Amino acid sequence: MSRIPTDNLVKELSILGKDAQLSLTARQRVRDQLFKKMGQLDLIDAVQTKTEVDGLVMPLQKLLTIFKPQRVSFGVPATLGIVLSAFALTVTTGAFALNAQPGAGVLYTVRKAMEDVQVALVADPAKKAELKLSIASNRLDQLQSTDPRVLQIALADSRKALAEVQTALASLDDTEDAAALTAKLATIIGSQKDLLATIVKDQIGDETVQKGIVELRNELDALLPTENKPTTSPTQTVATAVTQPTQTPPATSKPTGTLITAAGVPALKTDQAIIIFSNLPAGSLSQYIGSANVSISGSATNTGFQVSKVFIDSKLVWELPTKIEESLPRVDGDQNQSLR
Amino acid sequence: MNTHMGDVQLQRESAVDTNNVEANLVIDAQKGDEQAFGQIYDIWATKVYRFIYIKVKDAPTAEDITSEVFLKAWERIHQYRPQANAKFSTWLYTVARNTIIDHYRATKTTEISFDDLPEIADLEGDEIYQEATDLDKALTQLPAEYEKVLRLRFVDGHSISKVAQIVRKKEDNVRAITSRALKKLREILEG
Numbered sequence: 001m002s003r004i005p006t007d008n009l010v011k012e013l014s015i016l017g018k019d020a021q022l023s024l025t026a027r028q029r030v031r032d033q034l035f036k037k038m039g040q041l042d043l044i045d046a047v048q049t050k051t052e053v054d055g056l057v058m059p060l061q062k063l064l065t066i067f068k069p070q071r072v073s074f075g076v077p078a079t080l081g082i083v084l085s086a087f088a089l090t091v092t093t094g095a096f097a098l099n100a101q102p103g104a105g106v107l108y109t110v111r112k113a114m115e116d117v118q119v120a121l122v123a124d125p126a127k128k129a130e131l132k133l134s135i136a137s138n139r140l141d142q143l144q145s146t147d148p149r150v151l152q153i154a155l156a157d158s159r160k161a162l163a164e165v166q167t168a169l170a171s172l173d174d175t176e177d178a179a180a181l182t183a184k185l186a187t188i189i190g191s192q193k194d195l196l197a198t199i200v201k202d203q204i205g206d207e208t209v210q211k212g213i214v215e216l217r218n219e220l221d222a223l224l225p226t227e228n229k230p231t232t233s234p235t236q237t238v239a240t241a242v243t244q245p246t247q248t249p250p251a252t253s254k255p256t257g258t259l260i261t262a263a264g265v266p267a268l269k270t271d272q273a274i275i276i277f278s279n280l281p282a283g284s285l286s287q288y289i290g291s292a293n294v295s296i297s298g299s300a301t302n303t304g305f306q307v308s309k310v311f312i313d314s315k316l317v318w319e320l321p322t323k324i325e326e327s328l329p330r331v332d333g334d335q336n337q338s339l340r
Numbered sequence: 341m342n343t344h345m346g347d348v349q350l351q352r353e354s355a356v357d358t359n360n361v362e363a364n365l366v367i368d369a370q371k372g373d374e375q376a377f378g379q380i381y382d383i384w385a386t387k388v389y390r391f392i393y394i395k396v397k398d399a400p401t402a403e404d405i406t407s408e409v410f411l412k413a414w415e416r417i418h419q420y421r422p423q424a425n426a427k428f429s430t431w432l433y434t435v436a437r438n439t440i441i442d443h444y445r446a447t448k449t450t451e452i453s454f455d456d457l458p459e460i461a462d463l464e465g466d467e468i469y470q471e472a473t474d475l476d477k478a479l480t481q482l483p484a485e486y487e488k489v490l491r492l493r494f495v496d497g498h499s500i501s502k503v504a505q506i507v508r509k510k511e512d513n514v515r516a517i518t519s520r521a522l523k524k525l526r527e528i529l530e531g
Contacts, residue, residue, distance in 0.1 A: 009522050009529075011397045013494035015472050016479075019399040022389040026403055030389075031381060033407045038374065038414055 102142055102153035112157075126177035129168035133181055133188070136161035140192045155212040162220070187265060189220045190278055190304065256295040259288050259310070266307075268296055278304025285310065285318060359427075366428050370417050377417070381410055384429065388436050394469050395440055405443055409436045478528045486521035493518055 014020065022030070102108055115135050119128060139161040142154040165185065172178040257270035266285040267276040275296070277284070288294070291312050298307040298320075310318040362383065368376035388409055393402040412435050420431050479487050485507075492503045493514075500518075504511045 009525060010494055012471075012475060013490065014397055014497075015394050015469075016476060016491075017495040017497055019497070020390055020393045020472075022386045022403075022406070026389075026399075027385050030385065030403050030407050030410075031378070034381065034410050034414075035374070035378070037407070037411050038377075 102150045102157065108153075125168070125172055126175070126181070129165070129172055129177075129181055132161070132165050132168045133185060136165045137188050140188065143192070152212065155216055159216055183262075187262075187282075190265075190276075191281065193217060193220055254295045254297050254311075256293065258292045259285065259290065259294045261289055268294060275305045277307040279306040279320070288312065288317060362428060363422065366417070366420065366422075369414075370420070377414055380413075380428075384432055385410070387429075388432060390469075391433060391436055392440060394471060396443075401443075405436075405439055408443075409439045412439060474529070478525055481528050482521060482524055485517060486524060489514060489517045490521045490525065 119131055119135070136158065139154060139158040143151065143158065169178060169181060169185070172181070255268055255270050255275055257268045260267050260269045260274070261282075262274055262276050265276055265278075265282050266280055266289065267274050277296075277298075278301075279298075288310065293313050295311045295314070296307050297309045297311075298305055300306075308320045309316060362380070365376045365380050365383075369380055385406065389402055389406045392405050392409070393399070396402050396405065409432070413432060416435070420428060422428070479490060482490070489503060489507060492498050492506060493500070498506070500511050500514050504514045507514065509517075
């Protein structure tokens with residue numbers, strides 16, 4: 001009989017057991033791991049043979065070929081998680097691709113490729129539209145950069161992303177999903193238009209950026225549901241919103257109702273309508289949400305109702321800080337002309 | 341007689357067909373066909389895994405090394421050249437052996453010996469591992485109760501309480517039997 005190490009007989013005995021056999025589950029697990037690594041090798045090769053100027057080094061079709069579901073004879077497919085994690089774990093790009101920003105070169109293009117794969121692998125039209133909306137929202141967030149070069153890329157990508165959202169929403173039937181996504185889009189657009197007004201202040205003098213902002217604002221307005229669309233020309237909105245914060249009707253009003261939230265933003269529900277406070281971010285006035293007998297003062301503008309005071313049972317509980325009003329961008333004289 | 345000869349002939353033809361299929365898969369994989377390589381994996385994964393497990397005796401480690409073996413095979417498959425005395429499986433097992441060695445060198449967890457590892461050429465048949473055969477034989481030489489407890493506990497992987505339930509004894513008894521059985525098994529193996 002051959003000599004078997006007996007100092008650890010317990011471990012030796014396991015070679016007779018089930019652990020010594022590769023189960024179906026384990027076989028698929030190893031298979032997924034293997035093909036993920038193989039895909040990484042291809043991606044590394046592709047990244048290393050191209051320069052950053054060329055951008056994405058692998059067309060989407062090739063990516064899908066690499067990561068198409070790998071099946072054993074019993075029909076166990078690889079999971080979406082394997083596909084997505086493959087990008088996050090590539091040797092050269094690391095996990096940073098997931099959060100790469102415009103201006104990050106290959107990392108940013110890998111991120112966009114990963115998002116394309118994500119969208120391509122979602123079959124449900126409503127879920128696909130929601131995913132595209134999420135991507136568009138991320139693009140719009142990138143407009144907060146102060147780097148003009150990054151801002152230029154972000155503007156272009158935002159417009160492209162919003163166009164895709166528009167197409168995706170238009171393809172949905174008139175269902176609850178479409179209504180919910182449209183409301184979400186309206187909220188995103190509302191907050192982004194405020195952001196764009198701030199950019200105007202910071203980027204005065206950069207004509208390309210200003211032109212891009214105006215074009216983006218036009219497209220944002222076009223995406224708004226009909227009842228939210230501004231009544232004046234979008235090109236005038238930028239100038240007038242910052243030079244004359246109060247538009248007709250300028251008179252203050254004191255609607256009364258219950259304080260609620262609409263898509264996260266505070267709003268007043270009256271008997272006739274829901275008045276969204278367009279000048280407050282999501283999460284504001286949270287301690288008063290649900291309160292009844294709430295009245296407000298402020299002014300209706302082309303961008304929505306701008307609340308200045310909130311009363312509960314006729315008692316003032318909140319007032320708009322004057323510091324916020326002072327931070328509103330001001331564009332005067334000749335600088336204003338460049339936006340028209 | 342004719343039926344037996346016919347069966348043998350069928351087996352030979354089947355083996356030739358199988359070899360041809362595998363040869364074509366290897367050729368396709370060498371051209372970069374990942375689907376073909378996937379089929380190669382499906383054919384050889386369980387055998388390569390067992391080869392590795394016999395040595396490392398740890399399932400997660402064996403799985404990791406199996407994955408590494410096939411990844412290396414994918415990277416180097418263009419180096420494989422079919423020869424009369426070196427089939428693809430021979431080449432694959434060689435990659436596996438080298439990967440195990442690399443693993444232990446990298447982890448430095450234990451000294452390894454490949455003295456007991458069967459020659460790779462022996463694996464072309466039914467992959468009968470002498471280690472496993474000897475162990476199994478030794479178990480059968482134990483008293484029936486000893487053999488049953490050891491198999492339930494360490495081959496089937498049951499807990500002491502479960503083994504006690506199956507053999508209808510108290511847990512302390514099972515522990516005592518296990519200790520005596522292992523000692524007896526060691527004597528048989530070293531005898």
